[in-house]
Amino acid sequence: MLHTVAVLVENNPGVLARVAGLFSRRGFNIDSLAVGRTDDPAISRMTIVVEGDHRTLEQVTKQLHKLVDVIKINDITEEAHVERELVMIKVIADRTTKLEIMQIADVFRAKIVDFGPKTLTLEATGTEDKVNALEEALRPYSIKELMRTGKIAMLRGAKYTSLK
Amino acid sequence: MEITVAEALVRCLEMEDVDLVFGYPGGSILPVYDALYNSENIKHILTRHEQGAAHAASGYSRATGKVAVCMSTSGPGATNLVTGIANAYMDSIPMVCITGQVSTLQVGTDAFQEVDITGITMPIVKHSYLLKDPKQLPSVIKKAFHIASTGRPGPVVIDLPRDVQDVKINFEYPKQTELSGYNPTYKGHPSQVAKAAKLIKNSKRPVIYAGGGVINSGASETLLQLAETISAPVVNTLMGLGTIPGDHPLSLGMLGLHGARYANLAVTNCDLLIAVGARFDDRVTGKIAAFAPDAEVIHIDIDPAEIGKNVISHLPIVGDTKTVLQALLKKIEPQENKGWFEQVQNWKKEHPITYSRRTENLKPQRVVERVYQYTNGQSVVATDVGQHQMWAVQYYKFNRPRGLVTSGGLGCMGFGLPGAIGAQIGRPNESVVLISGDGSFQMSMNELATAAEQNLPLKIFILNNHRLGMVRQLQEFYCDKRYMAVDFQFNLDFAALAELYGMRGYKVTSEDELEEVLPKVFDQPGAVIVNCLIDEQENVMPMVRAGKGIGE
Ligand SMILES: Cc1ncc(C[n+]2csc(CCOP(=O)(O)OP(=O)(O)O)c2C)c(N)n1
Numbered sequence: 257m258l259h260t261v262a263v264l265v266e267n268n269p270g271v272l273a274r275v276a277g278l279f280s281r282r283g284f285n286i287d288s289l290a291v292g293r294t295d296d297p298a299i300s301r302m303t304i305v306v307e308g309d310h311r312t313l314e315q316v317t318k319q320l321h322k323l324v325d326v327i328k329i330n331d332i333t334e335e336a337h338v339e340r341e342l343v344m345i346k347v348i349a350d351r352t353t354k355l356e357i358m359q360i361a362d363v364f365r366a367k368i369v370d371f372g373p374k375t376l377t378l379e380a381t382g383t384e385d386k387v388n389a390l391e392e393a394l395r396p397y398s399i400k401e402l403m404r405t406g407k408i409a410m411l412r413g414a415k416y417t418s419l420k
Numbered sequence: 421m422e423i424t425v426a427e428a429l430v431r432c433l434e435m436e437d438v439d440l441v442f443g444y445p446g447g448s449i450l451p452v453y454d455a456l457y458n459s460e461n462i463k464h465i466l467t468r469h470e471q472g473a474a475h476a477a478s479g480y481s482r483a484t485g486k487v488a489v490c491m492s493t494s495g496p497g498a499t500n501l502v503t504g505i506a507n508a509y510m511d512s513i514p515m516v517c518i519t520g521q522v523s524t525l526q527v528g529t530d531a532f533q534e535v536d537i538t539g540i541t542m543p544i545v546k547h548s549y550l551l552k553d554p555k556q557l558p559s560v561i562k563k564a565f566h567i568a569s570t571g572r573p574g575p576v577v578i579d580l581p582r583d584v585q586d587v588k589i590n591f592e593y594p595k596q597t598e599l600s601g602y603n604p605t606y607k608g609h610p611s612q613v614a615k616a617a618k619l620i621k622n623s624k625r626p627v628i629y630a631g632g633g634v635i636n637s638g639a640s641e642t643l644l645q646l647a648e649t650i651s652a653p654v655v656n657t658l659m660g661l662g663t664i665p666g667d668h669p670l671s672l673g674m675l676g677l678h679g680a681r682y683a684n685l686a687v688t689n690c691d692l693l694i695a696v697g698a699r700f701d702d703r704v705t706g707k708i709a710a711f712a713p714d715a716e717v718i719h720i721d722i723d724p725a726e727i728g729k730n731v732i733s734h735l736p737i738v739g740d741t742k743t744v745l746q747a748l749l750k751k752i753e754p755q756e757n758k759g760w761f762e763q764v765q766n767w768k769k770e771h772p773i774t775y776s777r778r779t780e781n782l783k784p785q786r787v788v789e790r791v792y793q794y795t796n797g798q799s800v801v802a803t804d805v806g807q808h809q810m811w812a813v814q815y816y817k818f819n820r821p822r823g824l825v826t827s828g829g830l831g832c833m834g835f836g837l838p839g840a841i842g843a844q845i846g847r848p849n850e851s852v853v854l855i856s857g858d859g860s861f862q863m864s865m866n867e868l869a870t871a872a873e874q875n876l877p878l879k880i881f882i883l884n885n886h887r888l889g890m891v892r893q894l895q896e897f898y899c900d901k902r903y904m905a906v907d908f909q910f911n912l913d914f915a916a917l918a919e920l921y922g923m924r925g926y927k928v929t930s931e932d933e934l935e936e937v938l939p940k941v942f943d944q945p946g947a948v949i950v951n952c953l954i955d956e957q958e959n960v961m962p963m964v965r966a967g968k969g970i971g972e
Contacts, residue, residue, distance in 0.1 A: 318725035
């Protein structure tokens, strides 16, 4: 099962290597990892999607906690949360297919961010499912490149992972 | 007052009450050594290899409980520390390792003697720092000592670029550290402790399984009190030996792969296993499913990640072992468990750890047994890794904590001599014995020069079988006696070697010779090497076969 874990870390050099190294060394599988700074520039936040049963997750959490740079960990999988992922997709498009692709973009509320003579580049945000569906919908049109940021996630309502 | 970072480092070490560092100099750490030149409080022990410095620091810490410091230059100096750091990490030994690094502008350019030592050591340190901002030096040192010595102890690496060492800073040593992500739990949760008391009360066949965490936390006396109060026999991990006196009626010695049969039977048949500062290592458990199959497990450990890692515990208590045991003691009442005690004593009689003395050859077990008797069990014993290590711990009874200095988790050959050096330096007024094998000894015998230089009166027994005995034993059992790369064709006269280093050297080949030599070894003040030519066929017994449960 996939778990979504929110991790606050000190924004120290090497912290990403420590976290990534821990996962590979202990044999945990990372599905995606997104990282960026928070409103406090000294603190970064990672959203890690990791595969495993409850026991694995318990180990992941405990081992992460052992890293001195890790401040807080929240497995938010089972809690109400908002999650988003950003995707950019470049598709080959000629005059006839451009219109179809733009219609698909419309359905998924994706934006056209680049309009080339032979290509269209779409940008979309949404849950993993939505992004997957968009990818499937565009597959018949010869995708030239595609990249996803990995999921970021936040608890809903009054609950939070920050230190405040 | 403004001083250089290198000078500040020395001041920081003095503030941490460090009076000793083990190390080996080089270009990238020149300023630090220059600052050490002026220090009246810190003695530097020059080893003959950086690995020796790391191992000696580790031996010093194991024997004293203090945070040990080792240092080296960048590149090869730093990589030579790596095995010693891993060894300390696996056994939770508090160490601060300081490495020189090429100048900040050169970092990342493959400069001469540049290696990414914080990267290389990342999986084998508790934490590490690459110091780029000179002003941070005092707080980094403060944090390093704090992290190394608190919670579950471990090694911390500090990498100091050459140019940073020369920068002048305003020196002030912080009184406290702030580490928002580091906050070890010391006090066990009261309701968990209460539950543990209840489990103990309801148990008829309790066993205490005590590891190195008990020694690290100074909990040995408290543990003994618990054992005596509830009449529970105590089995030890290799790292836990000495937590209860080895000759105590409740002590069952080491369990696991080469543990006593009675220790393994007690664990297999207990109804309550109280694990204290131990981590259910595979050398201890054998086949997990057959480990303490009828028992409820209470697991007391300061490291929450150990709980549930290898074995599911019914009642985890996260906390410092001493603090938790003290709290537990307040909640329990004396228990006799008479039938169980007798059962265990019967197993002890039925399955003693023994060896056959019938052959002409000198038995390694006899050597250890006699050393034990001759020293009244009062020596600090360091070992290397192999058969001799197992014989050492089977036949030397450790009557106090920190009496055994050995490489447990890493099983690191070559630790013995430098480990013994560190132990002897840490405990100058006590007898330190090294029990080594001819293979392991040759991995670190360059450090004999260090021992000689420091005038250390080490008593070194090499249980010499002219082979890598432990591996040969494995090949005998698991490779159909196809012996590959385990017999030495060239053998060394270790007694003659001793003379070269200004030590006494003896060779013994029989029990009679052993008896003759023992007084000569122990009744004179200097260092001695005894080359014991032992029965080459001897195996370590008992032995739990691969994949089997320890009770089978
Ligand atoms: C650094 C290192 N290399 C290899 C091994 C694998 N190993 C374990 S025991 C052993 C043989 C040890 O031989 P010796 O020191 O002579 O002791 P003996 O077993 O003969 O008593 C070896 C090679 C090890 N533990 N450590």
